[in-house]
Amino acid sequence: MVAPPDNDVIWARSLHFSHNGSPALAGVSVGVREREILAVVGPRGSGKTTLLRCLSGQVLPEQGEVWFNGAPVHTMSPVVREQLRRERFGWIDPVPHLVPELKAWENAALPLMLRGISRRISRAAALEWLERLDIEECAPKRPHALLQAERQRIAIARALITTPTVLFADEPTAPLHRADRAQVLHTLTAAARSHGITVVLATHDPGIAAAADRTVSLLDGRRVNTVDLPTDADAEGSAACSLSA
Numbered sequence: 001m002v003a004p005p006d007n008d009v010i011w012a013r014s015l016h017f018s019h020n021g022s023p024a025l026a027g028v029s030v031g032v033r034e035r036e037i038l039a040v041v042g043p044r045g046s047g048k049t050t051l052l053r054c055l056s057g058q059v060l061p062e063q064g065e066v067w068f069n070g071a072p073v074h075t076m077s078p079v080v081r082e083q084l085r086r087e088r089f090g091w092i093d094p095v096p097h098l099v100p101e102l103k104a105w106e107n108a109a110l111p112l113m114l115r116g117i118s119r120r121i122s123r124a125a126a127l128e129w130l131e132r133l134d135i136e137e138c139a140p141k142r143p144h145a146l147l148q149a150e151r152q153r154i155a156i157a158r159a160l161i162t163t164p165t166v167l168f169a170d171e172p173t174a175p176l177h178r179a180d181r182a183q184v185l186h187t188l189t190a191a192a193r194s195h196g197i198t199v200v201l202a203t204h205d206p207g208i209a210a211a212a213d214r215t216v217s218l219l220d221g222r223r224v225n226t227v228d229l230p231t232d233a234d235a236e237g238s239a240a241c242s243l244s245a
Ligand SMILES: Nc1ncnc2c1ncn2[C@@H]1O[C@H](COP(=O)(O)OP(=O)(O)OP(=O)(O)O)[C@@H](O)[C@H]1O
Pocket: 019, 020, 022, 023, 024, 042, 043, 044, 045, 046, 047, 048, 049, 050, 051, 204
């Protein structure tokens, strides 16, 4: 095994992963530097989600290596990987998965309360994040009483509340209206920068990718030099892609 470069918080080499025999990643290597916001871009089905799941230790690659801060994630036991994800990583899905029985603030505060932090302190931290995300009035409501865009902001607050070392955000603004996207993205990236959080952001939206420090492009499970992604105005999923590396 070759040790990763010192300044990469996440480093992956030659990842291969297939879903039921159909390849989703075919030899992807990528390094993520400390505190950077890295966009992983590509059209639908290009392997972005699969790459984020491999990098965050949710799944093990069939071949290849994933390192976090110099530790080999690909050789960790499931229990250790689970602990790593809980303690060091945050995750935002394209669709918010909240606990229906809990109020909005409790959903946001959940990771702190699971760490044994008092309800009072967890609540204060959650309210702070809800205010930053402009949804403080949602705090006492349960998810069924919220709009999908509000639920997604709660999920974003929940991912940020522990100040993870690395935040994996898979199409984090997908359920938001266009007008809300820029504001939520700005809040997310500003919070990451002010708290020193490294972000790996999957998107097929060039506008979202523009907020990142650096971009890596995927096409058919491989790194490519560029992909021409459709803007919102273009027909969905009609990406014209170019230049296999
Ligand atoms: N659970 C699964 N079972 C079977 N095939 C899957 C599964 N998840 C993903 N795939 C396939 O693997 C490939 C990569 O999918 P992946 O979701 O990683 O791409 P993506 O770029 O994130 O796409 P999207 O933007 O649509 O989420 C696609 O061909 C997809 O159809």
